[in-house]
Amino acid sequence: MAGEDSSVPGREVEGLEREKKLHQYLTMLESGDLNARWRAADALGELGDSRAVQPLIGALDDEYVDVRWKAAKALGLIDGREPVLPLIQGLEDDSPWVRAGAAWALGKIGDPRAVEPLIRLLDDTKPRVRRMAAWALGKIGNPRAREPLVRLLGDADRDVRLAGRQALDEIGTEREIPSI
Secondary structure, eight states, X not given: OTTOXXXXXXXXXXXXXXXXXXXXXXXXXXXXXXXXXXXXXXXXXXXXXXXXXXXXXXXTTOSSHHHHHHHHHHHHHSOOSTTHHHHHHHTTOSOHHHHHHXXXXXXXXXXXXXXXXXXXXXXXXXXXXXXXXXXXXXXXXXXXXXXXXXXHTTOSSHHHHHHHHHHHHHHOOSSOOOOO
């Protein structure tokens, strides 16, 4: 009929479904089942609801690497600065997967408080972690990262060198940087 907004009931149903999923995933995140927890962390990131931030921050302390890694990545998908400090702590996790996930999330968030901790991560023993730290520094774009990133151009790992170069290109440089 003319004048009726037929999309409103559809939006209500969509909103109810979203609420139902949010609560289902939050319950799964607290479950004793490892697979349910990492799947929930992953799904909560995709859902992007800020009400999941605190539970995901809590999941950064999960005993299982998969849950911590997925929680870190999920926090990077949810817009906000609240998880920055817990993610910075995640850069010191025993697992390289969690360190890389936390670096990725910090790069997505773009908070300048992460610059110094990410610079320290450029010395990590794992190439994937160094590469992700370089990527994150490029996304944040703080000029403080220039010189540490220049040092990466001599890294033994080709992908790390490329990530360092790309980060320098994103930040911009005041001088000519040698090609790698």
